[in-house]
Amino acid sequence: MDWSSIIGLVLALAGLLVGQSLEGGKAASLIQPAAFAIVVVGTFGAVMLQTRPATLRRGVRMLAWVIRPPEDTRGALARDIAAWNQTVRREGPLALERHMLGTKDYFTAKGLRMIVDGIQPDKMRQLLDTEITAFEMAERQAVRMWESAAGYSPTIGILGAVLGLIHVMENLTEPSKLGSGIAVAFVSTIYGVGLANLLFYPIANKLKNIVIQQVHQMEIAAAVFNDIAMGDLSRVMDERIATLLREQH
Template identity: 65%
Template structure:
């Protein structure tokens, strides 16, 4: 569990509610189902309109990473790289087959399989780099779904404000209904701007940083696969491992 994310959300909400309360506002005045429906459903619809369904589904699945990020694989990869290097140097590349069967990471499986199949190191590197590029593109597109939501929600909040004002104008003759319309008008803007800056943008940025970490690991693994398949000195591979472990 990423407690920093939970604390961040709590602080963001506390800041809004505390500031609202210090000015004499009531919490109930911020609870407007109509405004919430306009902003949330409208934003979801706009994002779905511009996004392919598989990308949208991937973005929803990635949301859990904000609170439960994928565990770091650096130590595990460093240990595995040392094993691959030793076995390949001592018993040949075919000895890596058991390691390929043991791993669950499709990227690692592909790299080991290409080495076992005897693919030329340069060709292997090209194939793995293409794999990294495809992975990064797909994951970044999913993370951008949240950035898109951040871009749409403030504008849809303004749309909700206009709808609320239209409701007010339609009921000028009934003062008892003016308050509800004005509340929807202003609270819609609060929801739109608040969701964008307190949730959607931070979520998108955090997901991009997680993706960048995985891409970095895959880039180092690509060079490791190249080094092992080309029979480079173990010292070169040790430097790759040191680079993997030294990154902040």
């Protein structure tokens, strides 16, 4: 559980509500179903229009990472690298097959299989780099969905404000209806700007950092597989392990 995300969200909302009360306003005045429908439904409609269904589903699933980030496996990878190193030194590269069969990680299994199959180091590194690039592209496209939502929501909030003002102008002769139109106008803008800067952008940046960490870890694993294939089991391997452990703290 990532408590910093929960605390940050609570603080952001509390800041708005406390500021509203200090100005003499009421929290209930910020609850406008019409404004919510315009901004939220409109924003996600625009996001769906530009995003492929598979990418959209991926982006929605990644939302859970904000509260429950993926398990940090850097320490486990460091231990695996040490185990691979010892296995190759004692029994040779073919002995890595049991590690390949024992791992549940697709990328790790692919790298170990290439070593066992005797694929040339330069060709293996090229294939692994292609795999990393494809993974990174897919993950970044999913994250970009939330960046797009942050870009659209303020503009759609302005559209909601214009719609509210149109409603006001249509009812100038009926003072009792002016208040609701003005409320929708201003609250739509608050929803649009607030969702963008307090929710969508932070979500996108957090997910982006998680993806960067995952890609970097895959790059280190690819470098290790290349080292093993080239027979470089010297100090270089220890430095790879030290880098992972240092990043974990």
